[in-house]
Amino acid sequence: MGDKSINIEIGIVCYETALLLIEKKLNPLIWARIKNNLGIALSYKTQGNYANNVEQAILSYKSALKIYSSEGEG
Numbered sequence: 001m002g003d004k005s006i007n008i009e010i011g012i013v014c015y016e017t018a019l020l021l022i023e024k025k026l027n028p029l030i031w032a033r034i035k036n037n038l039g040i041a042l043s044y045k046t047q048g049n050y051a052n053n054v055e056q057a058i059l060s061y062k063s064a065l066k067i068y069s070s071e072g073e074g
Contacts, residue, residue, distance in 0.1 A: 004046075011041045024067075032067035035060045 001007075015038035024031045039060030045053045 008041055008044050009047060012038065012045065015041060028067045029071060032064040032071075035067075036064040039064065 018034050022031050039057045042053050042057035
């Protein structure tokens with residue numbers, strides 16, 4: 001299991017790496033799911049500045065929501 005804060009940091013790196021590999025235009029729902037999960041991980045992050053972590057989480061959630069909203073309109 002390991003240390004929770006280290007696991008969260010590893011998860012954040014994995015989500016950020018996945019976003020480099022998944023093209024938003026080709027796989028918008030997968031991209032949005034990764035962005036949403038990144039937001040969750042950032043909201044649990046204990047290292048660094050709390051306000052910055054929350055702001056980054058909110059930005060990730062908003063990015064995912066834009067995709068989910070546009071997919072629902074189609």
